Amino acid sequence: MSKTKWNVAVVGATGAVGEQIIGLLEKRDFPIDKLKLLSSARSAGTVLRFKGQDIIVEEAGPDSFEGIDIALFSAGGDVSKVLAPHAVRHGAICIDNTNAFRMDPDTPLVVPEVNEEKIFEHHGIIANPNCSTIQMVAALKPLYDRYGISRIIVSTYQAVSGAGTKAINEMLRQSKEVLEGNEVKPDILPVGSLPVKHQIAFNAIPQIDKFQDNGYTLEEMKMIRETKKIFGDDSIEVTATCVRIPVVYGHSESVYVELKQDYNLEEVSALLAKAPGVQVVDDPANQGYPLATMAAGKNDVFVGRLRRDLTHERALNMWIVSDNLLKGAAWNAVQIAEIIAAKG
C-alpha cells in the first residue's frame, strides 16, 4: 500500500532556506501528516506558523527522526554529515541542501528538470546541488539534449542571501551606513569562518566560499564538478568565476556555452521557451531581459540576452537569473520531495 500522507522534518527551519522550504510546503499543499521543525540548540524554541498552526522548533539530534518519512536538510554541511545518517537509520529519505554528500558517488545529485530519474537511485540521501549550479543546468538542459555541450564559461553575480540571513542583514546595515556617510565594519562576508572581511555594500567581492589549492574558490569548483555530475557527462568542460554583489535575492549568471553542433538561435529560444521551469525573457527592442528583482520570489529560471557568440561559431551567450533560495535551494528540494510523494 503506498503512502498518501508523509511525516516531514525540516532541519535548519529557522534559516533563510528553511523558511522558504516551510513556505513552499504550505503553498504547494504538500501531503503532510506531521511536520517537525528542527534547528540548532540556539534557535530551538522559536515558534513558526504552518497552515495556521504554531509549531515549536526543536533541537535537532540523532533521535529527532523517528517516524519521519522525508527529512529536508539545510543547516550546513557539518550538521548534514552528522545527522543525515541518523535520519536514514530511522528510515527517512533525506533531501540534503548542503555540500556534504553532493560528490559522494552513492548519492544522486538532482535537478528534476535535468535528471529526475536519479532520484530513485538513492541510498537514503538525495543531494540538492549548489544554487548557482541548479539554475545554470536547468537552463542548459534543452541545449544539452538538442546539440550537446562541449564547454561552459560562467561568471556569476550572486545575491547575499546565498550566505544566509546574517549576510543579508550585514549588507542592508552596511548600505545604510554608507548612505549616512558612516564607517563600514564588515563582519560576515565574504566567508563567515575566515579572518578577513570585505565590505559588500556598493562593492563586488570575487570570493564565495574558501579558496582551493588550484586558485579557484569552493563555489567555483562546485559549479564545475556538479555540472558534470548532474548531466552525467565528464566531457563537459566548465570554468567559473563566482562573485558576490549587493543583491538580496536572485543570482544572475553570464554564461558562454560552446555546443557540439551548429545551432539556430530561434530554435534555441523556442527550446528554452518550452523547457519545464524555464521562462524566456528576451526582448532587446523593449529592454526585456531577466533581472534579479524579477526572479525574486518565483520558482522559475529566467533566461535572456540570447545571442550568437562573436568568437566561436558554435557558441552562444546567455543571461540566466533565478531566486537562489527557491529554485536554487528550497524549491528544488521540495520539487524532489513532491516527485517522491507522487510515487507513493
Next chain:
Amino acid sequence: MSKTKWNVAVVGATGAVGEQIIGLLEKRDFPIDKLKLLSSARSAGTVLRFKGQDIIVEEAGPDSFEGIDIALFSAGGDVSKVLAPHAVRHGAICIDNTNAFRMDPDTPLVVPEVNEEKIFEHHGIIANPNCSTIQMVAALKPLYDRYGISRIIVSTYQAVSGAGTKAINEMLRQSKEVLEGNEVKPDILPVGSLPVKHQIAFNAIPQIDKFQDNGYTLEEMKMIRETKKIFGDDSIEVTATCVRIPVVYGHSESVYVELKQDYNLEEVSALLAKAPGVQVVDDPANQGYPLATMAAGKNDVFVGRLRRDLTHERALNMWIVSDNLLKGAAWNAVQIAEIIAAKG
C-alpha cells in the same frame, strides 16, 4: 621653441568625468597657462575651484577654443561631434572621452600603457577609449607582448558612475527607498534616452547603452571593436557581456584570456607586477584580490584572481578592477595630455 605652459579647456566641466579631470590637472600640477571650463548652457555660470582660484564655467560654443592648446572633451558624443572640429580649427589638440571618433580610422584610440606611440599620429583629435575597455587592455598588454592573445571572453560588473552623476544619485536614492521599504521609481538607468527603466539598487542590469542589431549592446561592441583597434590587431577575438551593478565607483571584470602560446602562471604574475599602471593584488591565502572599494580614487588598474583556466590549456582567468572615472576616463585623458605636454 617648444611650449612649456598650455592653455587647456575642459568641455563637460561640471560632469562626473569633468570634475575628475579638473582634480587631476591640479593634483598632477599640469603645466597650465590658462584653464577654461566649458559646459552646456544649463550648467554655465557654475563656479568651480582650481588651485585656489574660482573659475566660472562658460557655455561651450564653436568659438570657445580660440587660443586653446589642449581641449579635453567629456560632454557626450553629440557635443564632441559638433565642437571638436571647431576646437581643431582653432589649433587645439582634442582629447575626446566620448564614442564620437573612437572608430574613425584617422583618429588614434589611445591607452598610453598599450599604444602611446599612436598619440602623435593624430589629425587634431585623440580618442580616449571606453572605460571598460581601457582597464582590460592595460592589464592584458604584458600578456599580449609576451604570449600573444587569441581570444577574450569578458563579463563586466560596472559602476553607476559610468552613466553620470544623475545615475549615481538615482542609485543612492533608490537604495534609500528600498531600505526604508518604499516603492522605487526608476527614471534614468539603464539608458537615459530609452523609455524602459529598471531598478538598479540591489539589482544587476545586463544592459549598458543601446542594443545593436546583433543582440549585443553598444557597450559590448565598444569593448570588442576598441580592443582590436588599440592593440592594432584584428585577429584578437573578443566577446563581452556588460552588466551594471549597484557600485558607485570602480568597474570590475571577469576576464577569460586565451593566449597564443603556453604560459607560466608565476611569469604572468611577474609580468603584470612590473607593468606600468598595473597593481597585482592576488593573495588567495589572505583573501587578497582587487575590489571596487579598493580601486576607487586610484589611477591604477588592479589585477588578481589569476589562475589557469580549467577548460583550455593556454587560457587563464583574471579579475580586473579600476576606477572607471579615473583610468577609465579622466586619468587616461590627462595621461595623454601629459605625454603631449612632455614633448612640448
